[in-house]
Amino acid sequence: MKDYGAALASADTVSVANSSDVVSARQMVRTLAQRSGMSLVHQTKLVTAASELGRNMLVYGGGGVVRAATITDAGRSGIYVAFEDQGPGIGDLDLALTDGWTSGSGMGLGLSGAKRLVDDFDIDTGPGGTTVRIVKWGR
């Protein structure tokens, strides 16, 4: 995935420490997506992915920060969202990305499902924390 880090300079930010913050984070993403003129189906997929990743970050990473920004590339515009936590990291990334595999009480669709719902998906994980970055392009 391309580096869109520069876009985050003007990003909206929500700190996630409890489940109502997850709601705030997905509302932030929805607002950006609506403003960018994204189709309703794309918006719904993006916001659903943000909800899964925000919850994952809270449950497995102990919370963190969600940043979202509008980006443009090659004449198209999209929404870029980064989820950053300082949790213990994901031990086996391939396994964590497998449908139905869960280390907790969930359904095991969080990471794998979110990945399917967006256009670009990228994870950095290690003992110092996990960052998940996603992009959904407009129609």
Place this chain on the structure above:
Amino acid sequence: MTDRVPVLKIGDILLVSIQVDLEDQMVMDLQDDLSNRIVDTNAKGVIIDISALEIVDSFVGRMLATNASISRVLGAETIVVGMRPAVAMTLVELGLSLQGVRTALNLERGLKLLRRLSAGRA
């Protein structure tokens, strides 16, 4: 303390109309409330209206599926009504098929379906 989703009783049917952006605690509370109300009111059917929900993620999806199973064990049928098309498309792509959950396009059709189901059982 988080808000709770109201569970309304109409005859032997319980009606839940979700009108707010759900946080996880509300989802879990709703599951408890519904199971208790089914037993307390001897309800034969449950209708969950999700027409106001802009997204259904795996957590809410699991609640809908679990609720359907719990209420069936307690002798009540659950119908989920009003799912938006974009939500349905997203759910399927997410990998949730909501197996075992009965759905209807809207409240009216949901009520008809419940009546038909309970007539079949009587």
